[in-house]
Amino acid sequence: MTGAGQQSEDFHFPALVNGLDFLVSAVGSLSGDNGQPGPRDVKYAVLHLQAAVETLLKARLEMHDPALVWTKVGAFDQRKHEAGDFSSCGVKIAIERLRDTVQIESKIDPEDVSLRALGSLRNRIMHFGWKDTVVAVQARTVPVLDLLVGFINTDVLPHVDQPDEAWSAERQMEQLRAGFKHLTDFIVLRMQALRSQLDRYEHSTAACRSCGQFAVVLDGGAHDLACLLCGKQYGTGAEAAWEFIGSSRYVSVTQGGGDLNGCGSCGTYSVISTPLANSPEEDSWICFDCGSTHEGVCTFCDQAADLVPEMDMCSDCYEIRLDNF
Numbered sequence: 001m002t003g004a005g006q007q008s009e010d011f012h013f014p015a016l017v018n019g020l021d022f023l024v025s026a027v028g029s030l031s032g033d034n035g036q037p038g039p040r041d042v043k044y045a046v047l048h049l050q051a052a053v054e055t056l057l058k059a060r061l062e063m064h065d066p067a068l069v070w071t072k073v074g075a076f077d078q079r080k081h082e083a084g085d086f087s088s089c090g091v092k093i094a095i096e097r098l099r100d101t102v103q104i105e106s107k108i109d110p111e112d113v114s115l116r117a118l119g120s121l122r123n124r125i126m127h128f129g130w131k132d133t134v135v136a137v138q139a140r141t142v143p144v145l146d147l148l149v150g151f152i153n154t155d156v157l158p159h160v161d162q163p164d165e166a167w168s169a170e171r172q173m174e175q176l177r178a179g180f181k182h183l184t185d186f187i188v189l190r191m192q193a194l195r196s197q198l199d200r201y202e203h204s205t206a207a208c209r210s211c212g213q214f215a216v217v218l219d220g221g222a223h224d225l226a227c228l229l230c231g232k233q234y235g236t237g238a239e240a241a242w243e244f245i246g247s248s249r250y251v252s253v254t255q256g257g258g259d260l261n262g263c264g265s266c267g268t269y270s271v272i273s274t275p276l277a278n279s280p281e282e283d284s285w286i287c288f289d290c291g292s293t294h295e296g297v298c299t300f301c302d303q304a305a306d307l308v309p310e311m312d313m314c315s316d317c318y319e320i321r322l323d324n325f
């Protein structure tokens with residue numbers, strides 16, 4: 001892509017059109033445009049999707065101010081920029097600049113879990129070899145595609161001022177929406193196939209950090225929690241809980257933070273608040289070890305428990321206070 005503007009018309013790919021081209025290619029392969037995707041299709045889909053992420057985020061930065069694409073904004077040089085002779089910022093910095101300087105409307109977390117998962121998947125493919133199932137990769141890419149399509153619709157397309165570029169982009173988006181729908185329909189089908197394993201467990205099923213689907217059943221005392229759809233492994237309940245909040249017990253403790261909240265039912269420190277399949281729109285307090293849900297956390301003993309009505313207190317602490325009167 002570097003220096004594309006210098007080449008003949010036939011190879012002229014403006015950044016946006018170029019990014020969308022990567023995205024259309026990725027979605028085409030993932031959705032099985034040419035039949036059920038094989039390992040090679042999925043491999044190139046991941047590489048193209050990662051390229052799409054980088055190109056599209058930077059295309060929006062470029063629209064605002066080309067210097068924002070540079071690692072060192074202050075060193076910007078128009079001639080070098082056109083020649084592609086510079087090092088450009090990474091995905092995380094690009095998102096921070098989009099948020100802070102461009103002030104885009106889309107809320108994209110610079111540490112977004114699905115983007116990071118895609119980045120590490122891409123690195124594994126490039127450097128370490130790789131073993132996975134096709135459906136796992138398909139499922140894991142859905143949240144990234146969702147994020148990108150929202151970003152393009154809300155924050156990119158309305159700012160394209162070249163009519164021919166807008167026209168190309170709109171045609172690419174049509175292709176993209178069709179392929180994306182195909183892919184999400186496929187994931188819905190796979191989720192339906194899991195119904196018998198998920199039904200009746202809605203109160204203790206969390207959304208997978210990798211694929212975004214409600215397919216992680218927190219059944220009592222498991223040591224090998226995994227996503228039933230994409231197969232992501234979470235380990236023990238406590239390890240899973242830490243991963244869900246994007247940290248680890250080691251990091252928290254060494255940085256002076258605390259442990260997770262304790263569970264009033266089983267006593268382990270594995271309680272966090274996260275959406276569950278039975279109430280996907282709001283966070284619920286759940287113990288990742290025993291799967292118990294709790295009304296809240298007692299402000300006196302920090303245990304997750306059912307609270308005394310109108311009080312931020314568990315019944316044990318309430319009784320102790322009564323006894324002290």
Ligand SMILES: [Zn+2]
Binds near residue numbers: 209211230
């Ligand atoms: Zn998953």
Ligand SMILES: [Zn+2]
Binds near residue numbers: 266267287288289
């Ligand atoms: Zn518990």
Ligand SMILES: [Zn+2]
Binds near residue numbers: 298300301303313318
């Ligand atoms: Zn208490």
